Amino acid sequence: MKITMAHGSGGKATSELISEIFAKNFNDPVLDRMEDSAVVPGCAKIAVTTDSFVVTPLFFPGGDIGRLCVCGTVNDLLMSGAQPRYLTCGFILEEGAETGDLQRIAASMASTAKEAGVRIVAGDTKVVEGSGGLYINTAGVGFLHAGAAIGPERCREGDAILLSGNLGDHHAAILSKRMGIENTIRSDCAPLTEMVGRLLAGGVEVHAMRDVTRGGLGTVLNEFASSSGCRMELDEGRIPVSAQVRGFCGILGLDPLYMGNEGKMIAVVAPGGAEKALACMRKSRYGADAAVIGRVGPKGESAVLLKTTVGGTRVVGPLYGEGLPRIC
């Protein structure tokens, strides 16, 4: 069945869509009350974030917009040191979208939310004219533990920089699908709840965390450099990139340092904690390829320096220009 303007009217078609697809999949007593707002237990300090998802295609190897819209918001909460608890979701559907697709997307959101440990407690649906497109906004609330102090300004000379796995998989998967290139590259789209949980519970002194999404590693580390005033020193040979993505980049002239990811994070940890942090990451479901990729250098030069595999050194700037549109 195709979505029509009637599905956004607020009348019978809307309530059928909500009960048949969203309520069934999300299966949450708070949501089921269908009140104007969700009333839920809280805590003293919360983290709040929101993100909109416009990825095309909607389904891609390794994920779909449903998994993506949960992971994106959950990971943003995690990176502030918060435990993700509640999500809301707003759907903007274009006329002509398939209810079958919507069903698959809602199911994917539900299973990802379960994996990530969050509840979807409120939602909204609108229908606009168009040609079958579908967009999702999610907002998230996370509980902050007392005393959690994590932020890029806390990076210090000597800290270790860890990356949780291979760069570029999501970007390459989306681009391959759009260009009709056949390969086995899959998006890394994943919630990092388990990984962050292990890091924070493992007694590691974490100074900064950030998920490496649009703009890539280069952009994230430039932000760290300017927040902390420290130089970030990377070793190219230790930055994990799968052989297939490396080949793909070679053909298309892409640089993995600027490619978007959806299930990768950077952690900056106190010098003594590098080994422990690495073990925590590698033990996690999405961290098998984690690596220590560099260290924080002295204060005074807010730049990212990369020691290249051929033995040169170069400055890694932030991403300039467009990057890849509609990647998330």
Add this chain to the structure above:
Amino acid sequence: MTDIRAYLKNYGGPPLRLMEVCGTHTAQISRCGIAGMLSPAIRLISGPGCPVCVTVTAYIDRLVELSLEPGTTVLTFGDLLRVRGSRRSLNDARAAGGRVRMVYSPMDSLRIASAAKSGRFVFAAVGFETTAPVYAMLLEEAEQADIRNLRLLTSLKTMPPVIDWICKNQGGIDGFLAPGHVSVITGSRAFEPLSRKYGIPFVVSGFSGEQILASLYALVRRRGKAGVLNLYPSAVTAEGNREAQRAVAHYFAPCDAAWRGMGKIAGSGLALRAPFARFDAGSLGLDDDRSFNPRCRCAKVLTGAVSPPECPLFGGACTPRTPQGACMVSQEGSCYNYFVGGRGSR
């Protein structure tokens, strides 16, 4: 490799100016931090190897004009979107209601044109010898499928004539890193007449950091001697790709072409042959080259006459976010790579 690195670092002979004329080499040299691994006596200069950078403003102006014509859509690679003509870029045109679509491959334009129920499409066909065979393939398919709503605005250029121009007018280049991709099509032999004429070495290089270092080493060792050495034999032969050469020659004929900052260079371009004029969107005579910003020194940068930081706009008014000239837009541009990679300083 260790010996090569040490040799290049400690070289104490006469000062050398070596030029690369391939945008991918430019980007890779910056990406690997190679300039900082060389003795101060070896200076690397980026030549006119980026197809976007050497495009004159009249060509961009024509694309902008076409995009604003009712019923016409301009199809282009992403790099070209932000390059300004004498007044506007294609991005500016888009904001003003122009129809511009970005494509990843020229072949996408066939799909877009044949799927469209109405309207005309113009593909911005820029490139060197490397890309010309793809356009030949596109034309062949367009002919076979009888696609009538797709035309090309060509700005196709060939490498040997511009190298000749640089040696003649600029001089002072002690050797060339010959372009790897271009050589796949033309063959390494294409550079032999130039090497003999000016008595300088050419080395055809691959694209990994190691391959570039090895090629630079070979250039330094062969300084002052003519000869073309092919250090990219896995992809390049002496004769090149004959089939691609034939396909290009079928659709295109050599023509005089205007290069940014260099003016018209005889026989340095490729134009659609007369029997295929129906595919041409008005490519001839687009020679005007007025900079958007009169202080922009892209033209001098392209020929290696000045290095990017010597331009008064570099890093101030002109950054990758506010590019004044094409060299700061393209990821293969000299100014862009200097800016993001801090070339040579470390």
